[in-house]
Amino acid sequence: MTDAATLISRAEILIEALPYMQRYAGQTFVVKYGGHAMGDPSVAASFAEDIVLLKAVGINPVVVHGGGPQIGSMLKKLGVQSEFVDGLRVTDEQTADIAEMVLSGAINKELVAAIGQAGGRAVGISGKDGGLVRAQKLEHYVYNADQDEETLVDLGFVGVPVAVDSKLIEHIEAAGMIPVIAPIGLGPNGETYNINADTMAGSIAAALNAARLFLLTDVAGVLDKQGELLTDLRPADIARLREDGTIKGGMIPKLETCLHAVGQGVDAAVILDGRVPHAVLLEIFTKAGVGTLVRV
Numbered sequence: 001m002t003d004a005a006t007l008i009s010r011a012e013i014l015i016e017a018l019p020y021m022q023r024y025a026g027q028t029f030v031v032k033y034g035g036h037a038m039g040d041p042s043v044a045a046s047f048a049e050d051i052v053l054l055k056a057v058g059i060n061p062v063v064v065h066g067g068g069p070q071i072g073s074m075l076k077k078l079g080v081q082s083e084f085v086d087g088l089r090v091t092d093e094q095t096a097d098i099a100e101m102v103l104s105g106a107i108n109k110e111l112v113a114a115i116g117q118a119g120g121r122a123v124g125i126s127g128k129d130g131g132l133v134r135a136q137k138l139e140h141y142v143y144n145a146d147q148d149e150e151t152l153v154d155l156g157f158v159g160v161p162v163a164v165d166s167k168l169i170e171h172i173e174a175a176g177m178i179p180v181i182a183p184i185g186l187g188p189n190g191e192t193y194n195i196n197a198d199t200m201a202g203s204i205a206a207a208l209n210a211a212r213l214f215l216l217t218d219v220a221g222v223l224d225k226q227g228e229l230l231t232d233l234r235p236a237d238i239a240r241l242r243e244d245g246t247i248k249g250g251m252i253p254k255l256e257t258c259l260h261a262v263g264q265g266v267d268a269a270v271i272l273d274g275r276v277p278h279a280v281l282l283e284i285f286t287k288a289g290v291g292t293l294v295r296v
């Protein structure tokens with residue numbers, strides 16, 4: 001039997017969340033769920049519960065998902081080589097097709113089902129649906145420190161969002177449902193563009209004028225060279241960390257996304273550990289936020 005003290009402490013947890021619920025009701029939160037954070041099925045179920053709870057207390061959650069490791073496994077199974085430049089997958093036509101199959105097919109529908117299991121109703125789409133994300137080829141420059149110059153590298157069908165039409169998201173939300181978005185965009189000539197999921201989430205957050213952008217990954221947040229968590233970052237800090245090599249690989253597009261989003265009017269972007277059960281709820285509804293907060 002549960003004693004009175006335990007019951008009261010449970011009620012206190014809800015009361016601690018009350019001011020946050022009041023403050024955030026009616027606001028849009030974009031939550032990017034990274035492929036590395038998806039590994040454990042019980043954590044995926046707790047992520048889905050968090051999203052359904054946000055919806056239940058009047059917040060509009062918009063989920064954008066990744067799936068880098070899952071695309072990697074499929075490419076391996078099919079015997080297709082794959083390489084990354086600055087955290088971005090070099091994507092030929094065949095790789096773009098496989099990325100779309102894994103992202104829009106398998107992962108998108110798994111998340112829709114998990115949200116359904118948690119008692120919510122989700123609609124799975126990609127940037128191709130309803131003209132949501134128009135993309136164009138990313139012009140990516142790699143910095144060569146020895147020569148102190150930047151070189152243009154061809155990443156194939158890696159896209160960058162150029163226009164976001166949020167009407168479809170608004171319709172889904174108006175119907176009381178949760179949009180779940182795969183990071184695939186449509187090019188001007190009908191091409192399929194593979195878009196880094198962080199970049200996709202940032203563009204959607206900016207277009208929706210979201211209050212918050214959450215990027216769930218497989219580390220506690222941005223770590224310094226000693227492995228300590230950096231809890232609060234401003235644009236100048238990020239430039240310095242990139243220059244001295246503290247930020248590498250997948251963390252580069254993540255922080256670029258945060259900078260872009262807060263520069264476009266998103267109040268704050270947070271990088272947090274998606275492997276922690278209920279990471280989203282702990283960040284939003286408790287005094288002790290977790291992860292790295294980026295703001296201007």
Ligand SMILES: Nc1ncnc2c1ncn2[C@@H]1O[C@H](COP(=O)(O)OP(=O)(O)O)[C@@H](O)[C@H]1O
Nearest residue numbers: 034035036217218219222223246247248250251
């Ligand atoms: N300074 C840093 N702090 C934390 N992680 C970093 C840093 N620099 C590079 N990383 C790498 O970035 C990874 C997160 O990016 P990524 O692998 O693309 O994740 P996701 O699939 O969640 O988008 C971390 O697992 C880590 O290996």
Ligand SMILES: CC(=O)N[C@@H](CCC(=O)OP(=O)(O)O)C(=O)O
Nearest residue numbers: 034035066067068088089196197
């Ligand atoms: C261009 C590019 O790199 N696209 C990514 C899309 C998926 C993604 O970003 O997934 P995570 O968030 O799990 O890393 C890729 O092909 O892996």
